[in-house]
Amino acid sequence: MANYAFGIDVGGTTVKLGLFTAEGELLDKWEIPTRTQDHGKNVLPDIAEAVRGKAKEKGFSFEDVKGVGIAVPGPVLDDGSCTVCVNLGWGHVEVSKDLSAMLDGVRVEVANDAGAAGFGEMWKGGGRGCSNVVMVTLGTGVGGGVVVNGQNVSGAHGSAAEIGHMQVSWDETDVCNCGKKGCLEQYTSANGIVRVARRALKTNRIPTCLKDDENLSAKLIFDAAKEGDEFAMGQVEEFGKVLGRALAAIATVVDPEVFVIGGGVSRAGHIVTDVVRKYYIPAAFQGCRDTGFKLAELGNDAGIYGAVKLVL
Amino acid sequence: MANYAFGIDVGGTTVKLGLFTAEGELLDKWEIPTRTQDHGKNVLPDIAEAVRGKAKEKGFSFEDVKGVGIAVPGPVLDDGSCTVCVNLGWGHVEVSKDLSAMLDGVRVEVANDAGAAGFGEMWKGGGRGCSNVVMVTLGTGVGGGVVVNGQNVSGAHGSAAEIGHMQVSWDETDVCNCGKKGCLEQYTSANGIVRVARRALKTNRIPTCLKDDENLSAKLIFDAAKEGDEFAMGQVEEFGKVLGRALAAIATVVDPEVFVIGGGVSRAGHIVTDVVRKYYIPAAFQGCRDTGFKLAELGNDAGIYGAVKLVL
Numbered sequence: 001m002a003n004y005a006f007g008i009d010v011g012g013t014t015v016k017l018g019l020f021t022a023e024g025e026l027l028d029k030w031e032i033p034t035r036t037q038d039h040g041k042n043v044l045p046d047i048a049e050a051v052r053g054k055a056k057e058k059g060f061s062f063e064d065v066k067g068v069g070i071a072v073p074g075p076v077l078d079d080g081s082c083t084v085c086v087n088l089g090w091g092h093v094e095v096s097k098d099l100s101a102m103l104d105g106v107r108v109e110v111a112n113d114a115g116a117a118g119f120g121e122m123w124k125g126g127g128r129g130c131s132n133v134v135m136v137t138l139g140t141g142v143g144g145g146v147v148v149n150g151q152n153v154s155g156a157h158g159s160a161a162e163i164g165h166m167q168v169s170w171d172e173t174d175v176c177n178c179g180k181k182g183c184l185e186q187y188t189s190a191n192g193i194v195r196v197a198r199r200a201l202k203t204n205r206i207p208t209c210l211k212d213d214e215n216l217s218a219k220l221i222f223d224a225a226k227e228g229d230e231f232a233m234g235q236v237e238e239f240g241k242v243l244g245r246a247l248a249a250i251a252t253v254v255d256p257e258v259f260v261i262g263g264g265v266s267r268a269g270h271i272v273t274d275v276v277r278k279y280y281i282p283a284a285f286q287g288c289r290d291t292g293f294k295l296a297e298l299g300n301d302a303g304i305y306g307a308v309k310l311v312l
Numbered sequence: 313m314a315n316y317a318f319g320i321d322v323g324g325t326t327v328k329l330g331l332f333t334a335e336g337e338l339l340d341k342w343e344i345p346t347r348t349q350d351h352g353k354n355v356l357p358d359i360a361e362a363v364r365g366k367a368k369e370k371g372f373s374f375e376d377v378k379g380v381g382i383a384v385p386g387p388v389l390d391d392g393s394c395t396v397c398v399n400l401g402w403g404h405v406e407v408s409k410d411l412s413a414m415l416d417g418v419r420v421e422v423a424n425d426a427g428a429a430g431f432g433e434m435w436k437g438g439g440r441g442c443s444n445v446v447m448v449t450l451g452t453g454v455g456g457g458v459v460v461n462g463q464n465v466s467g468a469h470g471s472a473a474e475i476g477h478m479q480v481s482w483d484e485t486d487v488c489n490c491g492k493k494g495c496l497e498q499y500t501s502a503n504g505i506v507r508v509a510r511r512a513l514k515t516n517r518i519p520t521c522l523k524d525d526e527n528l529s530a531k532l533i534f535d536a537a538k539e540g541d542e543f544a545m546g547q548v549e550e551f552g553k554v555l556g557r558a559l560a561a562i563a564t565v566v567d568p569e570v571f572v573i574g575g576g577v578s579r580a581g582h583i584v585t586d587v588v589r590k591y592y593i594p595a596a597f598q599g600c601r602d603t604g605f606k607l608a609e610l611g612n613d614a615g616i617y618g619a620v621k622l623v624l
Contacts, residue, residue, distance in 0.1 A: 155567020159599035252478040255467025287471030
């Protein structure tokens with residue numbers, strides 16, 4: 001009987017690790033630094049060592065481990081390999097095969113990090129009880145997770161749920177990190193919200209507490225909007241319009257039961273789900289207008305929950 | 313041993329029926345009229361009678377039938393019921409339960425018709441060998457089918473793959489059948505292509521063989537473009553731009569291996585896939601740029617193939 005499982009979320013700075021029971025209860029969580037130098041060749045060995053160390057500390061053997069689920073910041077193929085993870089310095093890495101070999105052949109399942117977060121939120125967070133969920137992570141960029149019939153969708157090239165790079169404008173002049181112009185994340189990520197606001201501030205004539213300086217942040221903009229700052233409120237409406245319409249487009253493809261919105265921007269709270277839903281409804285196909293909008297609940301733990309669910 | 317199965321595609325005018333072997337070989341196909349009067353109350357009894365008649369004709373009993381797959385023109389829920397089928401006069405109908413009861417309890421599985429067509433094309437047509445397929449049906453309207461990991465996606469409200477109602481323009485003045493303005497099908501269905509061309513012809517100064525009269529059709533426009541008619545070529549480019557960009561958006565959600573394009577408009581041939589792909593590539597996320605574009609191969613039989621696959 002395997003009583004334990006590990007859920008691991010690999011970020012560009014730290015690796016989050018969770019030890020779970022086979023029933024999915026979180027027993028322990030901790031972090032190790034992500035050593036990205038030398039094309040990230042130490043990342044998997046460091047993880048293997050951390051997992052071994054924890055098993056030893058708790059006094060159980062690998063026969064007692066049901067599996068290890070791992071979330072990585074890049075596209076993942078069906079064979080558990082990752083085609084590229086820019087933030088880890090990785091090219092093509094056989095994550096599942098290599099990590100399993102380092103851990104006496106224990107079962108290792110791999111998912112994209114945003115996908116894993118969506119999976120985690122479906123399981124234990126904002127999407128609890130739903131089997132069709134779209135997760136939207138509004139952080140530095142915009143990530144996504146698509147869960148259909150309870151299964152995480154990775155796509156033919158591991159690029160499913162790359163909704164941050166859905167093109168939503170055709171007259172944008174700034175270039176997105178992906179090389180295109182007019183991607184969703186250029187308007188609705190934390191950086192995108194600031195970018196749009198800076199641009200508007202240049203010609204703004206509405207009195208506002210916001211200044212185009214280095215302190216300007218998505219948080220400041222949402223805070224000002226909550227205080228009734230008219231310019232900031234206009235910026236929040238713009239954000240809601242772009243994201244609401246994009247989610248309406250997504251609903252015509254997979255028709256989720258609920259959109260779960262997470263990432264740093266979502267910490268502004270219900271103002272986010274309210275404004276997105278306001279613009280979603282008129283743009284959505286009739287049959288999908290009552291789709292739910294929930295805030296993510298697991299915060300930084302969504303990835304380890306989603307990762308461990310892959311092996312439970 | 314069950315040796316037979318039926319695949320049925322219910323349209324607003326006719327019901328197409330196919331008798332298949334349990335291995336999926338089409339043995340016989342025929343049609344019956346769809347009697348939509350009295351809220352379509354005769355549709356399922358007529359189908360049951362047709363199925364019984366065929367079994368009798370071929371001399372096998374229902375014990376020899378593996379199941380009946382049926383495709384209907386409306387949203388389908390997981391329990392095999394249909395929430396509404398405007399073209400059949402149906403409100404909520406328990407398709408699976410009712411038809412099964414009329415056929416001595418034989419297994420009945422139900423899918424949306426566009427979804428079934430996509431499923432059929434994945435199995436035996438343009439998407440053969442792929443397990444992640446998006447089917448686009450360019451007919452009177454625009455329908456879709458989304459297949460993820462070999463499974464047809466119906467969504468939380470049966471409205472997945474309603475890609476014809478993805479909003480792609482925010483300054484449209486004409487109203488779509490769905491009540492919104494600016495839906496994909498207003499530009500890329502057979503009717504939509506004519507609508508856009510009529511509008512352009514009003515102010516057109518380019519010499520063209522096309523006239524804004526009752527004969528104008530999508531076929532005429534594509535034929536003229538193939539002959540080098542400059543105005544018609546411009547219309548085909550417009551069509552490709554709108555559809556190519558919409559498919560790029562869809563790829564950020566489910567990342568299919570191939571887009572299969574069917575319906576009446578697709579009979580124009582490779583000019584359709586070529587022009588759509590031309591605009592798809594620059595709009596698509598990097599990882600999805602080599603996604604395939606295929607023409608549908610099964611024509612009007614896609615629905616019965618997809619339907620029977622549900623029970624095989």
